[in-house]
Amino acid sequence: MPDQNQRLLTIVCESMLEPFLQEELPHLGASGYTVTDARGAGRHGRRGGAWTKESNVKVDIVCDAEVAQRVVEHINREYKQHYALVMYSTDAKMHCV
Amino acid sequence: MPDQNQRLLTIVCESMLEPFLQEELPHLGASGYTVTDARGAGRHGRRGGAWTKESNVKVDIVCDAEVAQRVVEHINREYKQHYALVMYSTDAKMHCV
Amino acid sequence: MPDQNQRLLTIVCESMLEPFLQEELPHLGASGYTVTDARGAGRHGRRGGAWTKESNVKVDIVCDAEVAQRVVEHINREYKQHYALVMYSTDAKMHCV
Amino acid sequence: MSLEPVVLFFVLGLAAGLLRSDLKIPGSIYDALSIYLLLAIGLKGGVKLAEQATPGMLLDGVLIIGAAILIPLVAFPILRYLGKLKRADAASLAAHYGSVSVVTFSIGVAFLAQAAQEYEGYLIVFLVLLEVPALVIGVILARYGAGQVRWGRMLHEVFFGKSIFLLLGGMIIGYVAGPQGIEPLDKVFFDLFKGALAIFLLEMGLVAAGRLADLRAYGVFLIGFGIVMPILSASLGTAVGWMLGLSVGGTMLLAALYASASYIAAPAAMRIAVPEANPGLSIGAALGVTFPFNILIGIPLYYWMAQTIHQIGA
Amino acid sequence: MSLEPVVLFFVLGLAAGLLRSDLKIPGSIYDALSIYLLLAIGLKGGVKLAEQATPGMLLDGVLIIGAAILIPLVAFPILRYLGKLKRADAASLAAHYGSVSVVTFSIGVAFLAQAAQEYEGYLIVFLVLLEVPALVIGVILARYGAGQVRWGRMLHEVFFGKSIFLLLGGMIIGYVAGPQGIEPLDKVFFDLFKGALAIFLLEMGLVAAGRLADLRAYGVFLIGFGIVMPILSASLGTAVGWMLGLSVGGTMLLAALYASASYIAAPAAMRIAVPEANPGLSIGAALGVTFPFNILIGIPLYYWMAQTIHQIGA
Amino acid sequence: MSLEPVVLFFVLGLAAGLLRSDLKIPGSIYDALSIYLLLAIGLKGGVKLAEQATPGMLLDGVLIIGAAILIPLVAFPILRYLGKLKRADAASLAAHYGSVSVVTFSIGVAFLAQAAQEYEGYLIVFLVLLEVPALVIGVILARYGAGQVRWGRMLHEVFFGKSIFLLLGGMIIGYVAGPQGIEPLDKVFFDLFKGALAIFLLEMGLVAAGRLADLRAYGVFLIGFGIVMPILSASLGTAVGWMLGLSVGGTMLLAALYASASYIAAPAAMRIAVPEANPGLSIGAALGVTFPFNILIGIPLYYWMAQTIHQIGA
């Protein structure tokens, strides 16, 4: 498989959403994802990471544009309104054997 | 608000700069940022993350090109000379409702 | 030194490869790298991060396209076949003084 | 009446936060300490239950839970109509104040130990039992008439969320193993308890300092509520404890349980079941006002209330 | 024969994992606990060695290691020809079952303490000595005839990997400092041992729960192997212990050592030396089947075996 | 004179680092241990102060601090003119050697406990008091004549940085609560102290191993300075201790305090106030040379010096 042009979609959100995303991402067509613990600040104020109630996770998903679109729509519909959350994406190339 | 074209600016630096960045970024026009704990190596040698004195943080900021420019200049002026620090940026699209 | 156009290459792999990468990356021409602890899922199933045997690291390397290519080839040759591992890259601009 | 020294650690953490010290307790240590405290309390409860359980307690339990249900039902209209909060926010706050705080309870126990007062050990069981009805009532209050609820997710979070799970799990292990079985674990789970609590309180102080900023935004009503509500609940608890014939120590602990507001189990459950409620409001009030009030002023006050009702009643 | 209470913590962790509780022990706490347990066991072993070492033990040691080498040599053909596993997988599993588990050993010690049984303390030394030959044999079995081996990396991993390094390091410190020198450290390294083990087992239960899913994929053969193999090894251990004139406690511990499968040192070493072996298979069997079997059923069984052989032999 | 066993943990960590073992203590555990050690020392100091404080100590304190100020003032010209270091580097190193190391002090206390020697407990207070003047002098030396200083940030870092904050905070809690109040916390803050110190030293060894590479780059002068400077400072400390009439133990502790170089508070403060100073230089010398020298050779040497001066003086 040659190198592929894809999107790198990043979701930064409240840690408590992690188990839900973990369950839902495969159904939305993501073949994998990577999670790191994060803290930060945004429209919902500072989230200092000191305890679970105010820590974030950063979820990186490399996928094709269509899946990225589906994930963004799903999250906008289900979580965006009530949870601290941002999503952004860049062009990315997946390197495979 | 439709999807927006922005920059994803990443700053990797000594952890001890985190409180300063946290204070200064909002004044420079960043609407938010995300921090993760990191380790690494660069011109200042290995920073293994074993203790605070040699651990890094990675700060991601999604913002428009102008703000990114301002942040880069500010950090170059204030910190670049004396602190272990790199900055890089990519094109990014912010996904909003 | 003005801003430079480079690649941001990200490797997500089993944590146990970290010491090997740490040793090999400088020889492959990377002037630096940044490591964060990660968990995730992919072709090798869920890697929940609960203990070393199933946690990942995420290694970010900003370098020119040639070095990126060399790193990708090295890792494909040495590790890709038997280890949980993905690599992807994006265009990136390094901001220097 | 002297201050429990562990409370000073809370004050130290609060000071660190407010003075912007770079003191930071790593998230993983916070998690480890809370796992330890929950397990230790569960174990202790299980052991006490194995020693003290009698059929008569069942009736007591029903009364204690029945009376506790009044708390969210009283809090809700106060918040909604007096405080003019949105329905979701009022319901979520009512759930927080209806459920209980493990750390407040522990400080009550430490206070009794210092005052050399006995108490009914099986009251620990109510750390688990009082949680559930309050959260369910909170969700019903939020959803009454409109909106659908993710009951499945929410109840899973309540029962299998780490706080109830560890309390219950510890209780079962303590009950099954009994005092002798647990004895080799005493060095970790009982002897270290108070020191671990001190360090946890340091961290709670740091977190609470961050919450005070939120409170300023929400104003005087919420601060007043955060002080008056626990006094009301404690009065109810004192009355119930006395009617059930609990000791002075037990009466005070029941009052502290009623008075305490949850900031571990409730926030997680409400975030899932009533996501439109602002978590800053409820955590701000529970952790920024009621928790410090309870441990600094409330517990000595409830102790005095328990002594007084026993003197009058006698 | 009653259950060691610490084992209940493993069951609690297993339940949390299977019931999808959000209970999670932070990775850094897992690492800290395993560093603590390895150091503590090493220290204890070093102190015992300083007290008990005699030249006669050298011969015992040669016999114990010689017999242990049989384990991977028997396991390999079973896995390869009966189980039809790939050569690399069979070799890696053989290495896992040839080497030993620190936690299984510790639970054996706790079991003996509860049963008020003495044992030969110097057996701890074999936690280190049994590791190395099994791993080397595993690599040779995997590579026999084909492929090159990263011996350098692999042996570095074995000797300087944290498990052997901490066991050995602790042992040297314990030996050098002796009982009096270590005494001020007893409060941490000995008194807290059992409580720390309990919390570690909670985490092991969580991890094991995640491994059970893998097992379903590998099927009945592997589950059977994960139960029968330790019984075979334990029988060998019982025989060797009895022949060497060990006490009942010592015989049982040797059986438990032989029966246990490594899931700390072996996976790391095999991942480096035989990367084409599927780690899910070996960790699944060692942690998902054999570890629970050993601590729940095996240890009481091996104790019974040790008692029986001593009665028959007497 | 036998080695304190805790020091062996430092050697083990050093070996792990140099032999490239994969042993790694998670950053959050390092942070937790250092918070614990600082709090525990502060508490102990506060309790001792509550028991021992007298007005006469005030004068002693002025003398102890006054003499300590000589240390950076002597170190600076040595570094600048003999060592040909840049002004900023010389000033930063002078500040590191002028301030003190909590862990070196703790090992001194452990050494005295093993030697069954009394000491003046209130000396702990100087762990806090000696820090500040050295750092301020360091900044003045760096900036004399040129450059502006971020005094605000720097002093905030000194006073509210976690090391001074926890020491001071612990001291106040210990003083307020007194021996009886702290007693229920003894199981954690006193009994576990030495074991926690051992694990911390393991980590310090790992970190120091990483620092040795830096040192090679800076050469012989810095290594010499890292050994000679503490001996000079310890001689001063011995003289001052003896003049103030301290016990042998107290004299030795004061010498160890003077001889020790900071690697927690000073690096953080200098990084902010004198960022152009190379932190590799000062941490390399303080942690890579002076710390091992002090705990392996220095403390027994200073003990001998204290005994000698008391014998001669008597």
Ligand SMILES: Nc1ncnc2c1ncn2[C@@H]1O[C@H](COP(=O)(O)O)[C@@H](O)[C@H]1O
């Ligand atoms: N502009 C941004 N750039 C990077 N991360 C952001 C940005 N805005 C928000 N975040 C992250 O997303 C989390 C939730 O954002 P918000 O919902 O805006 O509070 C914050 O806590 C940050 O970690």
Ligand SMILES: Nc1ncnc2c1ncn2[C@@H]1O[C@H](COP(=O)(O)O)[C@@H](O)[C@H]1O
């Ligand atoms: N080329 C690079 N790619 C990614 N991260 C880098 C790179 N160079 C430096 N870093 C990170 O930035 C930190 C400081 O860099 P430096 O000031 O060059 O030592 C390092 O510890 C790394 O974590």
Ligand SMILES: Nc1ncnc2c1ncn2[C@@H]1O[C@H](COP(=O)(O)O)[C@@H](O)[C@H]1O
């Ligand atoms: N599509 C993806 N996007 C982001 N991260 C991925 C993706 N696939 C795999 N990963 C990460 O790479 C690790 C190893 O991948 P794999 O070898 O596919 O199991 C996983 O545990 C994830 O952390």
Ligand code: NA
């Ligand atoms: Na309540």
Ligand code: NA
């Ligand atoms: Na074995």
Ligand code: NA
């Ligand atoms: Na000094």
